[in-house]
Amino acid sequence: MHNQLAELINKNVLGASAVVNKTEDAKTHASITVEASAIYKVAEFLKTNTEMPFNALQAVSGVDYLEYIEVCYIMGHFDMNAPRDLILKVKITDRVNGNVDSIVKLYPAANFQERECYDMFGIKFNNHPDHRRILCPDDWEGFPLRKDYIAQKTYNGMEVFPDSKSNMEDREYIVRQGMIKKAQEGAANKVQ
Amino acid sequence: MQSRWDIGEPERPTINAETEQLKSELLRLNMGPQHPATHGVLRIEIWTDSEIVAHAIPHLGYLHRCMEKHTENLDYRGIIPFVDRLDYIAAMSMEWGYAMAVEKMLGTEVPRRAELLRILTGELQRIASHLMAFGTYALDLGAFTPFLYAFEMREKILRLFEEVSGARLLYNYIWIGGVWNDWTDEQLNRVTAFCDEMEEEAKKYHELVSMNKIFIERTANVGVFTVQDCFDYGATGPVLRGSGHKWDLRKNMPYSLYSEFDFDIPVGIAEVGVVGDCWNRYIVRMKEVIESIKIIRQVQAKLEPGSIMGKVPKIIKLPKGEIFMRSECPRGELGLHLVSEGPEAKTPYRLKVKSPCFTHVSMLPHAAPGQMIADFVATVGSIDIVLGEVDR
Known part of the structure; x- marks a missing residue:
């Protein structure tokens, strides 16, 4: 089809x-x-x-x-x-x-x-x-x-994503997957 | 960025010719988020000219939990409790839709008994959900008694579910590959007794509500959606069927074992009003309860002892690719767009939930202009929204 x-x-x-x-x-x-x-x-x-x-x-x-x-x-x-x-x-x-x-x-x-x-x-x-x-x-x-x-830390003066409460495992997971790095590399390649 | 308070006064339609000479300004009212008639935390901004609604602007997001982002960090089994919390009135149907999407990509065979038990729980859930819709809709329109009748019967289903799964509303009962727990013969006998009782009760409901003069006056010819409106807005489920289009995934694109079952698809009829009005959407739900009882009886005739869990690997890894799986839930079609990156990833790359209520809420601005405020409440009630699913 x-x-x-x-x-x-x-x-x-x-x-x-x-x-x-x-x-x-x-x-x-x-x-x-x-x-x-x-x-x-x-x-x-x-x-x-x-x-x-x-x-x-x-x-x-x-x-x-x-x-x-x-x-x-x-x-x-x-x-x-x-x-x-x-x-x-x-x-x-x-x-x-x-x-x-x-x-x-x-x-x-x-x-x-x-x-x-x-x-x-x-x-x-x-x-x-x-x-x-x-x-x-x-x-x-x-x-x-x-x-x-990555979520913003404060919203209209309210703390919405404080370091003490944020799930660091999640952040590390994202970093471990190299996703942010991959994005930067992709952008750098385009500039060249 | 434009704020939601800076939209300005919308263009004014000629809705109220009699009082047009008064040249009064449109009054802006907030319906919700705590209004009991909105069935949850939905805020609708309505612009009215005396008693007549000129515009309705739904504001969503009060229950937004970004469940789609959560699922990207969860393994495939861990997502089931999250999909439960989408439509908390019909959690079984949500679990089932998700489990089917993963099984299709995994290529798992679900044992026959498990499939039949899924149909049994799915249809019982449909009855429970429609009873809730029936009770709260009558409550919206000012009748308190039907609510009590409906909850008495709904409680019987929830008791059964509690015994089988351990929870009253959020079950985590349908697992990938089958179901978690088997039903005993004693419980199945109680289902039989419930079906007989429900059939008698449904007749009482029809006498009490469906053919009630006041109820008909409030709902017939109110909030009419044509079939073309439904196609344009992508409406499904009782809203589409109430508009007279015979479309039910269980019949038209059968999944699970539905092709073996014999049942009808009720559609809207011009009995007391026009096709596609609030009364038709209500009556389609009540007729579906009877059809669900038919299916449950056939399931019980087919049930044989057997395994309830198929062979599923300990860690689920899906092949690279995507799938869009649709299933017929009490409120309409649930669609799950599941994207997997390949066997290395233990989590989905993306899970998009196409929720039926979200599309139905988008029809409200179309239905509102020219309605009385009380009729608009009847229209909102008739599409039977659950905000957990709209906001996700």
Whole structure:
């Protein structure tokens, strides 16, 4: 199904360059990666085409791989004759100003989902009607689900993450995994 | 950064033509976070023109624990108590959805008896959850008695769960590979007795509430969601079925052993109002209780002695890849997007929870404009939210 769909997308959407991420066994699910700049047109095509339509957006999720952040749009087709799922991905390499077009106009479900993605990963969604944080307070610093995130020590004068109470094992774990180091190396390589 | 108090007055729709000549300003009210009708710590900012709601803006996050971040530092077995605390009214369904996602990636075979016991507990949990929804919904609308009836029956299910798992609400009962504890014959006999009693009780509920004139006046033709609205917002579960779309994962994309069972999918009907109103969402839940009883009876006919735990390695290591696993919970579809980095990692790289209530809360700003405040309370109650799952 994924190969056929990727061909359809490439044929109908200019500049989408859809690639199928294959799986080795039946235990995991395949997905399709498209260009971040073409996401609105791809979503429009997925919603309106007649061969393989997707009538619902189930979730917008993110995965931080340090070199890039992946935004996963999980689509679904709620039809008893042809139920199907799709994980559609875009890669965003800019960790500071990373942005992607919002698809709220096509799927209103994306409103809250994209706000959550912004809240947790710091991806900006262009043309979003209500672009605010949703789960964290508006003046919270940092994006909690990034792998190099360390919570702020004080919030509005309140101590929220004191050294005495913070779980040092967790911090050491992060350092042990070399995640922060890996991120710095990745950034340094890009500069060279 | 924009503060949540600086949104400014939203554009004013023509909602109240009669009093439009008064040119009064919209009044901003906070519903919650301690309002009893919001079923938890949800704050809804409503802009009203006299008694009529112009805008509703939900503010979430009062129960945010960032459970998704916690799971990145926990091993796969240690996550089960955390998913319990998502939907604390229907914890069994949450555990089951998570266990299925890990088992699918691990390739574990779950023994037949364990699968049947999962269906048994899952359906009992569905009844308990719908009874809670029934009781509190009637309470929202001003009827106190149904709440007492509902909790009397719900207590019987919780007693059974307590005996089997040791806890009343947060069970940690469904483990990866099977279930923790077996049910004795005496407990299964009590389930049979409960089913018979529940069927009789359900008739009483219908006479007391479903066909009650006051209840119908409060809920029929109120808070209507069309099928297209449900697709647009990604609504699932009783909300989608109440709008008349026949969609249930247990039938349409069967998981576990559901393909062996015979049951119907109740959908919304235009009996007292229009399809997709609050009454339909309520009645779909009450009909699902009857369908769940049907499934439980079939489970008991199929149960045979056997193993309740499959072969699972001591330290669970998943192959590299990702999975999106959906399961039908009492409130809608739970989706778990589980990403694993490979066999070296003992923890998930990322676990995203697609919660049904989160999507349903996002429908409230769409439903609110033009409703009376009391009708809006009825709409909030009819989607049956649990804030542990919305905020995660």
